[in-house]
Each structure stands twice: as structure tokens, then as C-alpha cells.
Amino acid sequence: MPWGALVFRGVSIVNLDVKGRLAIPSRHRERLQEMCGSHLVVTVDRDRCLLLYPEPEWEVIERKFAALPALDPTARSLQRLYVGNAQDVDIDAQGRILIPQYLRDFAALDKRVAFVGQGVKFELWDEDAWTARNEAALNDAAIGDLAQQAGLGSLTL
Numbered sequence: 052m053p054w055g056a057l058v059f060r061g062v063s064i065v066n067l068d069v070k071g072r073l074a075i076p077s078r079h080r081e082r083l084q085e086m087c088g089s090h091l092v093v094t095v096d097r098d099r100c101l102l103l104y105p106e107p108e109w110e111v112i113e114r115k116f117a118a119l120p121a122l123d124p125t126a127r128s129l130q131r132l133y134v135g136n137a138q139d140v141d142i143d144a145q146g147r148i149l150i151p152q153y154l155r156d157f158a159a160l161d162k163r164v165a166f167v168g169q170g171v172k173f174e175l176w177d178e179d180a181w182t183a184r185n186e187a188a189l190n191d192a193a194i195g196d197l198a199q200q201a202g203l204g205s206l207t208l
Contacts, residue, residue: 059168072147089142101175108171
């Protein structure tokens with residue numbers, strides 16, 4: 052399967068240990084090993100969650116940030132936010148990654164973390180924040196409008 056294909060989906064609730072280590076759900080470990088040899092990149096997201104990329108996928112994103120105009124203040128803000136906060140993390144022998152403290156603080160990750168597959172990346176959410184975000188989405192009429200605009204109105208689920 053090519054790297055750009057949608058490969059990660061679903062949500063798993065995992066525990067964050069006291070040292071800040073997070074177990075990668077076992078169903079994703081083999082695929083991550085194939086894609087990136089266990090080398091991942093974690094960074095912040097404007098939604099106050101963390102984004103976790105296999106390294107080859109992150110490199111595509113990083114090249115796009117590098118290509119932005121250097122004198123554009125908005126482009127520089129985006130580079131600072133996403134690239135400036137990016138950290139390399141490796142999956143250890145027990146299938147865990149260590150999330151740096153400042154990133155755990157940014158996303159308010161405490162004990163239980165929603166590990167959410169989003170195609171070529173994962174989102175890491177505090178479990179309560181994830182639940183609240185889903186509830187809000189279920190009640191958001193604008194999501195239906197967006198689905199229509201994106202041509203998803205005829206999609207049968």
C-alpha cells in the first residue's frame with residue numbers, strides 16, 4: 052500500500068503512564084514498523100490535541116512548510132506552531148512512545164488518551180476532551196452543511 056493511502060482509522064483509549072509513555076495500540080504497531088521503522092514525529096494542533104505522524108509522512112508536511120514564503124507572517128506563524136513544536140519519538144521495545152512534558156501539557160493529556168486514526172496520522176486527545184468534541188460535532192448543524200458542500204450528501208453510511 053502506498054504511503055499516502057488512508058491506513059489508520061478508529062479510536063483506541065490508552066493509558067499514559069506517570070513517565071509520559073503512551074502505548075501504541077497493537078493493531079497499528081506492525082504497520083508503523085513497515086512505514087517508518089518505529090520513527091514518529093509528534094507536534095501540536097490548533098484544536099489542542101497532538102498530531103502523531105510516521106516520519107515519512109511528516110517529512111512531506113515539513114517540505115510543504117519549508118516551501119511557504121519566508122517573509123509572510125502567517126506562514127512563519129504556522130511554521131513556528133507545527134514545525135517548531137515537532138519532536139521525534141521512537142517506539143520502544145514495549146510498543147510505547149514518550150510524549151514530552153510540554154506537549155502533554157499543551158494537549159492536557161493526563162491518564163487516559165484517545166488515540167484516533169486519521170488516515171496517514173493520528174490525533175492524541177485527552178479522553179474527556181475527545182468525548183466532548185464528539186458530542187459537539189453530533190450537535191453541530193454546520194457539519195451537515197460542510198458534508199453537502201464536500202459532495203458527501205449522497206454518501207450512505
